[in-house]
Amino acid sequence: xxxxxxxxxxxxxxxxxxxxxxxxxxxxxxxxxxxxxxxxxxxxxxxxxxxxxxxxxxxxxxxxxxxxxxxxxxxxxxxxxxxxxxxxxxxxxxxxxxxxxxxxxxxxxxxxxxxxxxxxxxxxxxxxxxxxxxxx
Amino acid sequence: xxxxxxxxxxxxxxxxxxxxxxxxxxxxxxxxxxxxxxxxxxxxxxxxxxxxxxxxxxxxxxxxxxxxxxxxxxxxxxxxxxxxxxxxxxxxxxxxxxxxxxxxxxxxxxxxxxxxxxxxxxxxxxxxxxxxxxxxxxxxxxxxxxxxxxxxxxxxxxxxxxxxxxxxxxxxxxxxxxxxxxxxxxxxxxxxxxxxxxxxxxxxxxxxxxxxxxxxxxxxxxxxxxxxxxxxxxxxxxxxxxxxxxxxxxxxxxxxxxxxxxxxxxxxxxxxxxxxxxxxxxxxxxxxxxxxxxxxxxxxxxxxxxxxxxxxxxxxxxxxxxxxxxxxxxxxxxxxxxxxxxxx
Numbered sequence: 001x002x003x004x005x006x007x008x009x010x011x012x013x014x015x016x017x018x019x020x021x022x023x024x025x026x027x028x029x030x031x032x033x034x035x036x037x038x039x040x041x042x043x044x045x046x047x048x049x050x051x052x053x054x055x056x057x058x059x060x061x062x063x064x065x066x067x068x069x070x071x072x073x074x075x076x077x078x079x080x081x082x083x084x085x086x087x088x089x090x091x092x093x094x095x096x097x098x099x100x101x102x103x104x105x106x107x108x109x110x111x112x113x114x115x116x117x118x119x120x121x122x123x124x125x126x127x128x129x130x131x132x133x134x135x136x
Numbered sequence: 137x138x139x140x141x142x143x144x145x146x147x148x149x150x151x152x153x154x155x156x157x158x159x160x161x162x163x164x165x166x167x168x169x170x171x172x173x174x175x176x177x178x179x180x181x182x183x184x185x186x187x188x189x190x191x192x193x194x195x196x197x198x199x200x201x202x203x204x205x206x207x208x209x210x211x212x213x214x215x216x217x218x219x220x221x222x223x224x225x226x227x228x229x230x231x232x233x234x235x236x237x238x239x240x241x242x243x244x245x246x247x248x249x250x251x252x253x254x255x256x257x258x259x260x261x262x263x264x265x266x267x268x269x270x271x272x273x274x275x276x277x278x279x280x281x282x283x284x285x286x287x288x289x290x291x292x293x294x295x296x297x298x299x300x301x302x303x304x305x306x307x308x309x310x311x312x313x314x315x316x317x318x319x320x321x322x323x324x325x326x327x328x329x330x331x332x333x334x335x336x337x338x339x340x341x342x343x344x345x346x347x348x349x350x351x352x353x354x355x356x357x358x359x360x361x362x363x364x365x366x367x368x369x370x371x372x373x374x375x376x377x378x379x380x381x382x383x384x385x386x387x388x389x390x391x392x393x394x395x396x397x398x399x400x401x402x403x404x405x406x407x408x409x410x411x412x413x414x415x416x417x418x419x420x421x422x423x424x425x426x427x428x429x430x431x432x433x434x435x436x437x438x439x440x441x442x443x444x445x446x447x448x449x450x451x452x453x454x455x456x457x458x459x460x461x462x463x464x465x466x467x468x469x470x471x472x473x474x475x476x477x478x479x480x
Contacts, residue, residue: 017306020306021302021305021306022305022306022308022309022310022316024305024310024311049400049401053400054400054401073424074287074288074291074292074419074424075287075288075291076284076287076288076402076406077400077401077402078402079402079404089402090402090403090404090405090406091284091288091402091406092416092419092420093420105420106419106420106421106422106423106424106427107424108423108424108425
């Protein structure tokens with residue numbers, strides 16, 4: 001009987017834990033308008049605060065890249081420092097180059113690259129749909 | 137009066153002597169030294185925190201759109217709100233200092249040794265609970281510091297082996313810091329953690345009563361003095377002194393509030409509260425794995441310290457290896473704290 005009571009209580013505790021565990025909807029990807037190619041200078045960085053999060057557009061040669069501004073270390077928003085051509089995280093001073101590769105500091109991996117879709121002069125970045133709602 | 141006493145005795149059939157017994161305990165005379173009274177200080181501060189915390193809940197709104205404004209309202213508009221919030225904040229800082237000083241005293245006098253190992257473990261749990269209290273507390277303000285501290289602090293949990301990710305989701309109430317996070321942290325701060333600390337303090341006191349107060353090595357004095365009124369009076373003096381210090385501190389340095397939380401931009405030179413400086417400095421100096429792994433090992437080492445010390449004593453008797461290693465870690469932590477405070 002004792003075992004039954006323990007098992008029953010464990011089952012109930014598991015259900016309680018399930019109640020506390022959040023319902024995470026599946027990630028939906030959307031194309032978000034991020035500006036025009038002509039807005040980004042050659043070798044420059046354009047920082048954008050979009051409803052889905054902060055992204056950086058870079059133009060290297062003729063190619064447009066988009067990087068997530070979320071530091072891969074502990075999630076702060078990195079900043080572009082044009083004087084030294086680096087992204088620097090203000091929290092633990094992780095340094096990244098213009099391609100998002102780690103130059104120094106504690107970040108374990110490069111900045112996340114986001115897919116870019118070009119429609120004529122217009123730049124669209126592929127991002128997770130739900131972020132802004134969560135950050136409300 | 138005697139009639140009322142008789143009436144009460146019939147309904148609560150406990151002998152007065154039984155209630156008086158815990159207060160009649162005799163304490164060893166070394167407890168008269170102020171440094172040995174530090175154990176009671178966190179309890180006094182906890183009572184101050186509980187009282188001011190309850191008062192703060194009357195005005196605080198735990199929702200992102202309103203949390204910041206409700207704290208600003210308490211700080212700048214509510215009558216004496218600045219005093220209540222200031223005392224709450226100051227007491228939380230003092231509580232960490234008091235617990236640390238008490239732990240240092242226990243460490244230096246080696247009061248954690250057999251048979252008191254479990255009480256040391258409870259003490260470390262109390263210290264970590266106090267830090268969690270402080271962390272969840274300043275997360276509730278929802279200014280820039282609080283938002284980014286929550287983001288960084290919870291992201292650190294994600295790197296705990298095996299259970300990191302589920303634990304992160306459970307704490308945040310989702311993959312990112314979101315409205316659920318604030319509600320959850322509020323719940324932790326005002327319900328879960330008080331219950332945990334209440335149980336831990338209770339168990340800590342029970343163990344002290346079971347084993348009796350530890351005597352410093354080499355102290356052979358046999359004299360004692362009563363817990364009540366002598367020791368209670370000393371603790372009361374400490375409590376009143378703390379209140380005077382707190383109120384004066386708040387009058388001269390009233391609480392303020394930073395700019396509202398902006399999830400889109402981390403401010404430059406953001407730093408946590410001073411008690412997380414050592415961890416903050418350590419995380420800057422090391423890779424993510426070493427930073428978080430090292431922090432976890434440090435915590436495990438703190439929990440297991442009585443057993444580690446006993447092992448060291450077996451390997452090298454009378455060499456005080458435990459004290460040397462412990463002091464080295466303490467000094468390193470202190471160096472990180474000073475470094476981040478003045479240079480970082």
